[in-house]
Amino acid sequence: MSTAKIRLYVEHPLGQGQTVPLDRDHAHYLFGVMRQGTGDAVLLFNGHDGEWRATVAQASKRSGELLVEDQTRPQQNPPDLWLLFAPIKKARTDFIVEKAAEMGAARIIPVQTDFTNSERIRQDRLQAHAVEAAEQCGGTYVPEVTDLHKLDRLLADWPEERKLMFCDEALAGEREAVHTDERANPWAILIGPEGGFSDAERARLHALPFAHPTALGPRILRADTAAVAAMTVWQQRFGDWT
Amino acid sequence: MSTAKIRLYVEHPLGQGQTVPLDRDHAHYLFGVMRQGTGDAVLLFNGHDGEWRATVAQASKRSGELLVEDQTRPQQNPPDLWLLFAPIKKARTDFIVEKAAEMGAARIIPVQTDFTNSERIRQDRLQAHAVEAAEQCGGTYVPEVTDLHKLDRLLADWPEERKLMFCDEALAGEREAVHTDERANPWAILIGPEGGFSDAERARLHALPFAHPTALGPRILRADTAAVAAMTVWQQRFGDWT
Structure with a gap:
């Protein structure tokens, strides 16, 4: 199991088994800039479901898909x-x-x-x-x-x-x-x-x-x-x- | 008595009646950039004599002289x-x-x-x-x-x-x-x-x-x-x- 070092904010529900489609900017960043590929792990959060570990299921230049695997951190909202x-x-x-x-x-x-x-x-x-x-x-x-x-x-x-x-x-x-x-x-x-x-x-x-x-x-x-x-x-x- | 808004660090002793020669950078800043002239006031400190009010005694493009008038603040060193x-x-x-x-x-x-x-x-x-x-x-x-x-x-x-x-x-x-x-x-x-x-x-x-x-x-x-x-x-x- 590879260790995830990259953290991304996504506007998509997160839960075990979810697939998360990547927009063009995220695909470019992950695959072009950071040289990630199929099977590599990233951390995801969306502001309300906590932090999740996901792996790259599909990677192309302009799009991609992540598969959400397990929660790595519960949601923690800052004080008001x-x-x-x-x-x-x-x-x-x-x-x-x-x-x-x-x-x-x-x-x-x-x-x-x-x-x-x-x-x-x-x-x-x-x-x-x-x-x-x-x-x-x-x-x-x-x-x-x-x-x-x-x-x-x-x-x-x-x-x-x-x-x-x-x-x-x-x-x-x-x-x-x-x-x-x-x-x-x-x-x-x-x-x-x-x-x-x-x-x-x-x-x-x-x-x-x-x-x-x-x-x-x-x-x-x-x-x-x-x-x-x-x-x-x-x-x-x-x-x-x- | 004009109020001084400009504060300058100088490497020169400061005390009542002292004259402080200005180097080229300070003269350019005071007279060129900040449009100060003879009689205008500035605040000076040198890291050990506190803060002093001084007035412009001579002003030219590349040099000048300040006359130190009165102490506006005692020396305050930070904690160690x-x-x-x-x-x-x-x-x-x-x-x-x-x-x-x-x-x-x-x-x-x-x-x-x-x-x-x-x-x-x-x-x-x-x-x-x-x-x-x-x-x-x-x-x-x-x-x-x-x-x-x-x-x-x-x-x-x-x-x-x-x-x-x-x-x-x-x-x-x-x-x-x-x-x-x-x-x-x-x-x-x-x-x-x-x-x-x-x-x-x-x-x-x-x-x-x-x-x-x-x-x-x-x-x-x-x-x-x-x-x-x-x-x-x-x-x-x-x-x-x-």
């Missing part, structure tokens, strides 16, 4: 954590999405703030980054990347039971990380744009009953660093790291 | 933390150095492991990234980036009082973050290469009396994500985040 961030330069935005998937966010919401430059994002491209990160990190879940939302509207419609860890760089060095023990609640983390929040946004955020202003150490972190640091703090305190 | 990491693809290596500076490492040591591809690094380029990150994050200290070291030799000459937080991706999901309260000691964090540690390295690392094997949650993190997550864990527990 949203990551809200203001899109920045392309490479760093890609990194934030990748890191949110690795760190176990359930949903990734790009937000437009007063000082955000982006008017639009490529949601499909960001979603593809999340899939790739999930394949790489061994998770069985792919976080959903939503379209760009205006922060003020999102806050106006906020579900009150969801706590918001609001990372305010203006607090750098002034306050310890998030003070609360509300482990049971769903949460969201909000990372500000590179230019910080506007005074109006900051005042509004500090006044919200569900918001927990949080400092991430004494230095000012770039948005992508802050995203990983905030998710680390959160996962250790409330999430699936303990 | 080394970050050891195995260099990976260029962009991610640059990110790790940048993030180590933002997260407050005192020294950054690229290491060659059994599964590291790089035979050499551009130390000067990585050091420049650390300077840029220090300028951006508001710190008054620039971590030293060393040349590439072989991990086995580094461990053979290891100073015994320095604890090593060894982030082993093989432990993913198995063990909580670092178990110890040795706050007083100097520390180092070791992040493995993308391909993981070799069995020989892992056995050796687990046997070292100063090593603390540590898991960073249930998913496998890329090296740059792991570096930020590990420094967050460390700074919260032992460092300057509390």
Whole structure:
């Protein structure tokens, strides 16, 4: 029995004895790039049936078929954590999405703030980054990347039971990380744009009953660093790291 | 009095009334790129005299002079933390150095492991990234980036009082973050290469009396994500985040 090293996300039910047809991209990747052939094993997950070992039943340049054999890992959903961030330069935005998937966010919401430059994002491209990160990190879940939302509207419609860890760089060095023990609640983390929040946004955020202003150490972190640091703090305190 | 928004690292003593000559790169950046002129203010730090406000006394295309006026922040050195990491693809290596500076490492040591591809690094380029990150994050200290070291030799000459937080991706999901309260000691964090540690390295690392094997949650993190997550864990527990 060959050991599977390749992990693929597929949009297909997974269960013992299932056959999974491969689309052109997956066939090209598996057989062209990775030089796999009939009988070779790959790991599959679809976001809700756990991880399964499958073997190549048919291989051609542009298509193929896998046969699902046995479950290698049960489904594990991440904690109910949203990551809200203001899109920045392309490479760093890609990194934030990748890191949110690795760190176990359930949903990734790009937000437009007063000082955000982006008017639009490529949601499909960001979603593809999340899939790739999930394949790489061994998770069985792919976080959903939503379209760009205006922060003020999102806050106006906020579900009150969801706590918001609001990372305010203006607090750098002034306050310890998030003070609360509300482990049971769903949460969201909000990372500000590179230019910080506007005074109006900051005042509004500090006044919200569900918001927990949080400092991430004494230095000012770039948005992508802050995203990983905030998710680390959160996962250790409330999430699936303990 | 104009407010300074630009921060520069200079290799020059800083104190009230000092004049600081600008090299060609700094003059080009300040006067060409940032359109500053005589009387405009900048913030300066040199890694040991704290942060100072200075004003432009002379400006020309290729040179210039600043007059140091008053101290805006005392010198703050980071905790005695080394970050050891195995260099990976260029962009991610640059990110790790940048993030180590933002997260407050005192020294950054690229290491060659059994599964590291790089035979050499551009130390000067990585050091420049650390300077840029220090300028951006508001710190008054620039971590030293060393040349590439072989991990086995580094461990053979290891100073015994320095604890090593060894982030082993093989432990993913198995063990909580670092178990110890040795706050007083100097520390180092070791992040493995993308391909993981070799069995020989892992056995050796687990046997070292100063090593603390540590898991960073249930998913496998890329090296740059792991570096930020590990420094967050460390700074919260032992460092300057509390």
